[in-house]
Amino acid sequence: MSAGEPTVVFDAVSRWYGDTVALAEVSFTLGPGVTGMLGHNGAGKSTALKLCAGFARPSAGTVRVLGADLSRDQRAYRDIGIAHDREGLWPHLSAHETVAALARLRGVRDPAAAATRALATVGLTDAAGRRLGGFSHGMRQRVKLAQALAHDPRVLLLDEPLNGLDPAWRRRVVELVRELGEEGRTVLVSSHVLHEVERMAPRVLVLVDGRLVARGTTAGIRDLIDDRPREYRVLSDAPRPLARELLAAGVVDTIALGPGALRVEVSDIHAFARAVAPAARRAGARIERLEPLGEDLESVFRYLQDRARGARR
């Protein structure tokens, strides 16, 4: 593989299980640096990472990592570090034994020294000799990260690496992932938490229901999300006059009237925020409650999916 070529290539990759489509015609390429893979639970992130890692074969399309199809050619694993989301580690082994054994299998010349370095990187020097069976979830997560780093890989596939970590270690791992990207490694990190991905990755892929619905800079995706139409529920003692005033102010796109409440859709959230109190005064209405609807991540992803569908049409 020559310099400048993408290190990870997904070309029209689909993966289905019976009638269930886990991934549908997903294409992307990755080069050095950190890329976040964002999506709600069940969006296809783990399937995509599994295909990247060579643990599954695509039903259609091709996956190449460092130019190799890992499901057929295992040699490239010398240059790939994987921290998957499964808990499994050998509970009867110490952290050092585990990381050193896996480094040895990946061709590291001095696996003991590599394990010591990797465990120091994730702050487990003091616990290196302890059995993993007695480790907390967060500590095991850090061991998984250490074994992925010990053989100094060029490509890292990290599935939800912040799961189970305490806030201090979340920050440290975010920094570590950023540093790995800055060193020129290709890092693909999956998460369902947008703000975590924002802190780690300058680029992001968004998967919804197995489809790649958005990709680009993390800031760009954030803008898309911020600019999307929002829905609010306004509880008021005089919903009809309030609705009239809001429409007259031109800050809402649609209004649905219900008993004691309005449901409004707005495109410009800032204009709506400025106009809602004066409109209530003019209408002589008292706003009892103003609550956003569809602010959960799934709704955000759904919006991106609908937007992508619209673009395809």
Place this chain on the structure above:
Amino acid sequence: MLDRTVVSLVSRGILTGRRTIVLALLALLPVIAAVATTMGEAEPGTAWARLVQRLLIPVIVAFVAVVIGAGTVADQRDDGTILYLAATPLRRSTLAACAVLASWTAAMAIIGPSMLLSGVIALGGEVSASGLLWPLAGAALAALAYCAAGVLAAMLVRQPVVAAVLYILLWEGTVATWTPSAEQFSIAAYGRAIAVRGIEPVNAPEVGALAGGVVLIAGAIAATIATARRLTRTELP
């Protein structure tokens, strides 16, 4: 073809499992049976031959080896450790061969002492090297084939340990042991064919020891190759 680190990781996983303790207790059964034979009227040589042909190889060896073989890969898939072994530059055939070797080593660590001890007790004053080592050789090769079959089963069925137990109960321990025409489809029969070289020909299979050894080794190799192919094609959890 084999990797010491993988064999060590897999072996330690097997030996620290609860299943192994249960199987080790099961392996005490022939010892108890051997003690019982010393109280009976049968000739020591005949009693030992019966023990080998009817209990040790078709039941104890089969049960211990196939359950350990099936459990090894099933446990790795369940707990996710197989993913760490798969994410290495090792060929899938190496992983399969290491799983078989580690299973066989663990199985023999349970079967070997049980077999030797029960032989010494049953034979008493008539104990001889050939009377112990031929049965042990037959058990070792049968265990190798059973382990390989168990490892392959773990790649093919969802509940490999249950399938292995049913196989032993419904086939090896009953039909194949007592029905001469079924011998050619029984792993235990080939192991018994080797064992009979050193013991009295009680319930002896018709196949020769050399043919038995060749069939068992070839079967183990074929099952290991099939496991490697399956490992390449199967989605890991």
